[in-house]
Amino acid sequence: xxxxxxxxxxxxxxxxxxxxxxxxxxxxxxxxxxxxxxxxxxxxxxxxxxxxxxxxxxxxxxxxxxxxxxxxxxxxxxxxxxxxxxxxxxxxxxxxxxxxxxxxxxxxxxxxxx
Amino acid sequence: xxxxxxxxxxxxxxxxxxxxxxxxxxxxxxxxxxxxxxxxxxxxxxxxxxxxxxxxxxxxxxxxxxxxxxxxxxxxxxxxxxxxxxxxxxxxxxxxxxxxxxxxxxxxxxxxx
Numbered sequence: 577x578x579x580x581x582x583x584x585x586x587x588x589x590x591x592x593x594x595x596x597x598x599x600x601x602x603x604x605x606x607x608x609x610x611x612x613x614x615x616x617x618x619x620x621x622x623x624x625x626x627x628x629x630x631x632x633x634x635x636x637x638x639x640x641x642x643x644x645x646x647x648x649x650x651x652x653x654x655x656x657x658x659x660x661x662x663x664x665x666x667x668x669x670x671x672x673x674x675x676x677x678x679x680x681x682x683x684x685x686x687x688x689x690x
Numbered sequence: 691x692x693x694x695x696x697x698x699x700x701x702x703x704x705x706x707x708x709x710x711x712x713x714x715x716x717x718x719x720x721x722x723x724x725x726x727x728x729x730x731x732x733x734x735x736x737x738x739x740x741x742x743x744x745x746x747x748x749x750x751x752x753x754x755x756x757x758x759x760x761x762x763x764x765x766x767x768x769x770x771x772x773x774x775x776x777x778x779x780x781x782x783x784x785x786x787x788x789x790x791x792x793x794x795x796x797x798x799x800x801x802x803x
Binding site for chain 2: 608610612617618619620621622625665669671675676677678679680681682683
């Protein structure tokens with residue numbers, strides 16, 4: 577049973593527009609969430625994170641929103657750039673119970689068209 | 691820092707052969723993770739070490755898979771015997787104890803014919 581789900585396997589967005597990537601989770605013990613970005617032939621790299629005590633975290637063009645009641649988080653990229661084209665993974669951690677283990681979603685491939 | 695180092699980057703082998711994947715974590719990191727990425731299942735955690743001790747190996751598919759961490763700077767993931775369904779990209783990641791941010795290596799693409 578997947579505890580972290582990214583229901584959209586792919587997303588296509590025009591350059592300059594907003595990209596919204598979504599992630600849902602089922603485990604109410606998760607208290608820390610991360611987004612990773614992955615280019616082909618490379619390992620995932622950390623992008624942005626959010627603790628469950630917050631509902632928003634912003635870093636430049638990237639903002640993560642957390643809705644705990646809906647067990648849903650989203651990553652907003654604005655404006656989107658062609659270099660943002662990559663696979664984005666959502667990950668969650670139950671720090672109190674599982675230390676620094678992460679559970680990953682299946683990923684969403686973002687394509688930003690010039 | 692060189693980051694997490696994995697070798698080989700690519701491995702092609704025949705069914706039944708033994709495969710050994712290697713990982714050198716970032717110096718000072720005391721947690722190490724092995725993941726497998728496939729189209730069907732995304733990124734799956736196989737095993738997690740903390741201070742060289744296996745903490746959670748519930749993701750290891752079956753007895754054909756084994757992992758060791760003899761010291762803080764080296765880990766191996768072994769598949770014996772390998773099967774075509776083991777074909778995937780295997781990632782190693784490391785982190786510090788008090789951080790959830792994991793740093794990934796470039797991965798090993800394994801193809802079992």
